[in-house]
Amino acid sequence: MMQGIRRKLSFANITSMMALMVALGGTAYAATLPRNSVGSTQIKSKAIKNADLGDSAVTSGKVKNSSLQARDFAPGQLPAGAPGAPGAPGAPGAAGPRGLAGLQGPQGNPGAQGPTGFVGAATVQFTQAPADLANGNNQSYSAFCPAGQQAIAGGGRGDDTLSEETILTSTRPAISTGNTEPPTNGQSFTGWRITVVNPAGGSVANIRPEVWVVCVTAP
Numbered sequence: 001m002m003q004g005i006r007r008k009l010s011f012a013n014i015t016s017m018m019a020l021m022v023a024l025g026g027t028a029y030a031a032t033l034p035r036n037s038v039g040s041t042q043i044k045s046k047a048i049k050n051a052d053l054g055d056s057a058v059t060s061g062k063v064k065n066s067s068l069q070a071r072d073f074a075p076g077q078l079p080a081g082a083p084g085a086p087g088a089p090g091a092p093g094a095a096g097p098r099g100l101a102g103l104q105g106p107q108g109n110p111g112a113q114g115p116t117g118f119v120g121a122a123t124v125q126f127t128q129a130p131a132d133l134a135n136g137n138n139q140s141y142s143a144f145c146p147a148g149q150q151a152i153a154g155g156g157r158g159d160d161t162l163s164e165e166t167i168l169t170s171t172r173p174a175i176s177t178g179n180t181e182p183p184t185n186g187q188s189f190t191g192w193r194i195t196v197v198n199p200a201g202g203s204v205a206n207i208r209p210e211v212w213v214v215c216v217t218a219p
Helices: 002-008 011-031
Strands: 119-128 138-144 149-157 167-174 191-197 210-217
Touching: 119 138, 138 149, 138 167, 138 210, 149 167, 149 191, 191 210
Parallel strands: none
Antiparallel strands: 119 210, 138 191, 149 210, 167 191
């Protein structure tokens, strides 16, 4: 029997059986790999796929520092950076087309006539009290423009040299020599009127109040 088998063996038969045994032995070997026996050299380059990785399999310790890029993160995951410096101003744009000139509007109504101006230069009329203002007394004094003139301002004082000894209690326009009341709103006037007090215990002599009125030719 053994001789019959030997006669049927050939080089090709022996080679085929050895290949089958190696293949079967390799499969059995792969099915019984010990733990931690597969290293980097046993893994084909680029053979590990995303599907081969378990959930949360890659942690921070497995990622090389400074190796991730912005495109590796989902939108909104990275914080916004600080605003950059303002850019240089752009070049001025080209001038736009010139607009058409508008039509001239109708002429407006004439305005109201203004007040007539005064004629000639302003002059001053001056009046000084004819007698001393007695100590402890008060008195009013007036100055008026000549006929044909109108007052525009005025003023007064208690005395030429002792004015500080007196009290000027009133200084105002006066309508006319026949009506020394102050004018109403918009009313013209021809004089100026003051009231002076010489307080008791002050100067007993030489208090001569003075008053001025500024006049112009009436329009």
